[in-house]
Amino acid sequence: MKKNVKIILSALISTLFVSFGLFGSYIIHKNMKYSSLALNSSLGTMADLSSINNIDKSLMDSISENQKFVVSVYANIDKGVSQGSGFLYNDKGDIITNAHVVGGSKDLRIKMADNTIYSGTVIGKSTNLDVALIRVPALKNKTPLKVDKDYKASLGDEVIAIGSPHGLENAITTGIINGLNRTFTIEEYKYKNMYQITAPVDNGSSGGPLLDKKTGEVIGINSAKSDGNSIGYSIPINQVLQDVDAWSKNPAAPVTTDITPKYKYEDTEGKKISSENLVKYFYSCINSKDYVAAYALLGSEWQSKTDYNLFRKGFLTTKNVDILSISSNISSDNSITIVGIINSQDTSTTDKYKVIYTVDYENNVLKILKGSAQKLK
Template identity: 45%
Template sequence: MNRKWVISLTLTIFILAAGGAGSLYIVNTVPKKLEAAVVLDQPTDTNENTEPISQTKDIIFQAQKKVVQIKLKNGTIGSGFLYNDKGDVITNAHVAANQNKVTVITVDSKKLSGEVIGISPDTDIAVVRVPGLKDEKPLPIRSSSKAELLDEVLALGSPLGLQNTVTSGEISGLNRNFDLDPFQYKNVYQISAPIAPGNSGGPLIDKKTGEVIGVNSAKLGKENIGFSIPIVDVLSLVKNWSKSPMESLPKFPNIDSKEEKPQETSKAEEATYLVQYFYNSINQGDFVTAYSLIGSDWQSTKTYEQFRTGYNNTLSVSIDNIIADPKDNLVEVTAIITAEETDHGEVNTKKYQVKYPVGYENNQMKILLGSGEVLK
C-alpha cells in the first residue's frame, strides 16, 4: 500500500503574488514525521550527464514555444501549455477559477484571448481554449505510464511573472496525498525542481524525452519541494472537456478572497524576454521564428533570405549584459553580446553592442529595428 500524506483541511490556499495565478503554498505547521518523510539525499556526483547538453537545450527550446503565460483581468499570472491542435491549454483550476475569459501570452509576446471550457471543482485542473493557437503542434504528452523516483525533470512556466523560466530537478517522491480546500491532490509527484508563484499550471517535462508528465501545482513552504499532478491521472477529464466544453462553470468563492496583490510584468521585462528569445532562436537555427519577431518596417528592408544569410557565419551568440530602458511607447533594449563566427575556416570570437527599439504592432510586441557595432 502506498504511503499517504494527510495535510489538514485547515491549511490555507495562497493564491500568491504574480499568480491567482501563482503556486499554492502549504505554509502551516507540518508534522515532524512529515518533514522527515520529504527529506531525500540528493546525488553528489554530477559528472554523469545522461543527456547531451545540446539535446536538453533543444527540448527546452521546443517546449518553450508551447508554454504560455495566463493573465487575469486583475493582473494575476499563471502558466499553461498547449495540449492539442484545437488550441486547448491545460492549466490549474486555481489559476482560472471564477473566470470565463483570460489573456494568454505566448513566448513571442503575442497576446491572445482564451475561454475557460472546463474546470474541476475538486481536482486542480482546468482547460482554456485559445482559437489563436488552433492547428499549432502541441507538446508531446506521456499518456500511458507514470514517472519513477529520481527521474530527471524540467519545470517550465512564469514564476513571479518571469516568462520562459526553466528549472531542473528530480522526482523526489511519489504518491503524495493532501487536501487544500477545495482541491484534493492524490498520488501526486514530489519534485525538487524549484517552482514559485506564477509556475502554477506549467508543465513538468521528462528531461530525456521532452514529454509532459505532470502539471506543476503546489509548493511546500519556502523549501524547494514542489508538487506536480501526474498528467495521466487527468487526461480523461481534459479530453472530455475538449470534446464537450462545460456549459456552466463552477464557482470558487474562497479563492478570490485570498488572492494577494499581483505583480505585473513590466514592458521592460517583456522586451528583455523578447530579445533573449530572439537570440535563443538564432542559436537553435530557428530563423523562421527569429524573423517573425522583428517588425514590419525592418522586414520591409530585409527579406527572410537576406536575414538568414546574415547569420551564415554565426556559430553561437551569448548575451553578456542586457538593459531595457522604457521610452514613451517604446522600450530601448541595449545588449552586449559575444558571437562565435567563422572566417575562412577559422573560428573567431567577437563582442558587439546591439540596440533594439521594441514596441507593439497589432497588439504584439516586436523588435522594430536593430543596429550594432563591434567592440574592441
C-alpha cells in the same frame, strides 16, 4: 525534515499593478506539512540548460520547440489578477493549467513566449483535480507539446520544469523525482498521487509542464511548492487526461472565435520588462536555429529591408549567443530602447558586441522595429 506545501498561485494587487506594472503580490494558501528530501537546483534558460549533464542536442531542440507553447495565463479573480502558466495540449488550441490559476474567471489573457497576447475561455475545470482547460482560438492547428500518456515514474527520474515564476516567461529548472504518491489537500483543492520533485517551482509556475528529461515529453503539471522552493509537486498528467479530453469534446462554456492579438495595457515599467523578454526570446530562437520564429519578431519595416533568406544567412555560422547584460529605457515616442552586451560564438571565434534595439507595438503585437550592433574590443 518538515516542509510547508503551498499552492503556487500568483495574484496581482491592483495598486501594485498601477505603481509597478508587475505581478508582484502573491496569494499563499493554507499550509500542509510533508516530509521531503531537498536537493538544489536553480532557475535557468536554454543557454544554461545546454551545459547540464551534456544534455542531448535533440532534446534541447525538443525543449526549445516546447517553450513556444508554454504560456503565461492571466485571470481576473476576486482578489486581483492571478498569474500562472500553462501549455498547449492539442491542435484545438486547448491550454492545460491549474484550476487555482483561473479561479472563477471565464475569460483570460494568454501571453505567448514572443509576448503576443490572445483571449482564452475556460471550457472545463475541476477543483478535485486542480486542473483547468482553456481554449484559445488563435492557437488552433498549432503543434502541441508531446504528452507521455503511459509514463511510469520511478524515484531518481530526471525531470525539467518550465513555467513563468514571478512573471518571468519560460524559466527552466531541473531536478529528479524524489517522492511518489504524495497526497494532500489545500483548501478546496485535492492532490492525489503527486510527484515530489527537486526541480524548484515558484509563484507563477502553477500549470506549467513537467518534462521527462530523457524524451522532452510532458509527464506532469507543476502545481505546488514547499517552503524555500527546494521541493515542488506535480500532478501526474495521465491521471487527468480523461477529464481534459471530455472537456475538450464538450466545452462547458461558449468560446469566442476572436483570434486578434490583444494589446497589453501596461505601464512603462511593464512595457520595458516585456521588451527585454522579447529580445531575450529573439536570441533564444537564434540559439535553437529557429530563424523563422526569430524573423517573425521583427517589425514590418525591418522585414521589408531584409528578406528572410538574407536574415537567416547572417546567423548560419552563429553557434550560440550569450546575453551578458541588458537594460531598457523609454524613448520620447513611447517606444522602448534596449541596450545589451552579448557574446556571439561563431564556428571559430567568440566576439563581444553592444546591441541596440527599438521595441514597440505594431498592430497590437510587440515587435523589434530596428536594431544595430557594434563590435567591442
